[in-house]
Amino acid sequence: MQEKIKAHNEPKADALASLGVAAAAEAMRKGEISSESYASALLQRARDHADLNSFITIDEDAVLEAARKADKAIASGAVAPLLGVPVAIKDSYLTEGLRSTIGLSTLDRFVPEHDADAVQAIKDGGGVVFGKNNLVEMSFGLTGHNEAHGQARNPHNVNHVSGGSSSGGGVSVAARLVPAALGGDTIGSIRVPASFCGVVGFKPTTGRWPRSGVAPISHTLDTTGVFARSVEDCILIDRVVTRDETPDSRMNADLKGVTFAYAPRQYLELVAPEVAARFEETIRQLRDAGAKVTEVDLGPDFSGRALSATWNIFFRETKAAVEKFIRQNNVPTTFDEIFDGLKPGLKSGWSHLVLPSGQGYISDEVYHTALSGERAEIKRRFAYAFLSTGAEALILPTTPATAPMIGQEDKVLLGGQEMSHMVLANNTIPASAAGLPGISLPIGLSDKGLPIGLELDAPFGRDRALLYVARRVEAVVGTLSAPV
DSSP: OGGGSOOSSOOOHHHHHTOOHHHHHHHHHTTSSOHHHHHHHHHHHHHHTGGGOOEEEOOHHHHHHHHHHHHHHHHTTOOOTTTTOEEEEETTBOBTTBOOOTTOGGGTTOOOSSOOHHHHHHHHTTOEEEEEEOOOGGGOOSSOOOTTTOOOBOTTOTTBBOOSSSHHHHHHHHTTSOSEEEEEESSSTTHHHHHHHTSEEEEOSTTTSOOTTBOOSOTTTOEEEEEESSHHHHHHHHHHHHTOOOOOOOOOOSOTTOEEEEOHHHHTTTSOHHHHHHHHHHHHHHHHTTOEEEEOOOOTTHHHHHHHHHHHHHHHHHHHHHHHHHHHTTOSSOHHHHHHTSOHHHHHHHHHHTSTTSTTOOOHHHHHHIIIIIHHHHHHHHHHHHHHHTOSEEEEESSSSOOOBTTOTTOEEETTEEEOGGGGGTTTHHHHHHTOOEEEEEEEEOTTSOEEEEEEEOSTTOHHHHHHHHHHHHHHHOOOOOOO
């Protein structure tokens, strides 16, 4: 591998792979590294860690060709925020000229003729598409298992799940295979794997990032987003994807005068002891850093309402959303063909809840109540919590437990009881229901060496404020070192 890296005093392969988005872009602008050498180092790591199953497709020749073009552009004086930086893409995004399976074996040979809008934004910002990340079929799942492409494995312990549905994104960023990856989040599909894999996972306000060209679940809940190893890199990607170059205010770099709220009755009553202990320690750290952390109660029925509203919207909107995506993007399949090709457990769930003929199909009345009644009430509760406390963000454990062992996903032990893996999204679901921006940061490791995540949720539309305060929190809690 070393002989492939141009020898003009560039860092060794491992040092190159450790660079984040902003650091790599700056090093390329200064001529300290080349895009080709950086891409080569990442490709080598991707080959070395293929057992993690974080990618479905990587076109190495195309990656290196794009990197060489970036190097020529840099040499000619071109400037772009991501120029020459490789970014991985969840395989639910359409990518021009690069197969897009959506995790389905039935679309194994589908090569789109256009990019999803977010991918086009990355390219317009100078980014290099590195490859397509593994995901749960149709983004339906929280653990990272894919029937055709294998279980994405947690780089901190390969016997544990990665989280899902954006499984490969969290794994590849944590394992230093890429500095950032685009994912999707409907009920926690970025934040859950970010928590499990020990990286930063940002879910923007629903509708803020473009969703065109991304396989959907729910037009009400879906959002695109990003994994990175620092909040700084999430800020950079956010600027590129939203095409919003508003200057960054770096004033008030510490946490003095910042107020956070936390809701123990809603987010701490059903969490593993080690997660609760780490969260309480984080509250102490934030207070020691000058922040005010105040308790708030969102109401005894809050969690139940959030779960009910979200699942009723989620399952009711899937069929129409998928059919519209197929039609608008000339995807060479039908809804029925997708359904027929689903793995048994998922097919059974769709048969019961997604198909209009299913016994659990959501009626018009229940669906509209979820939208206009329960969801509206969840939004109101959040708004009141922020207003009454003056908090910039609500803080909570991202997931109630660390990553389960592969094969033990439905034996999550909480409160002395074994629970289904669906409980892993209990804490991420409320922000999804309300469409709020949320970000997960790593705050340490369990006794078994598994990451624990802290989620910060902000008021609707306050994405930049969330990112800026998250950067200040990150300075207090730190980041995790490479697991592999």
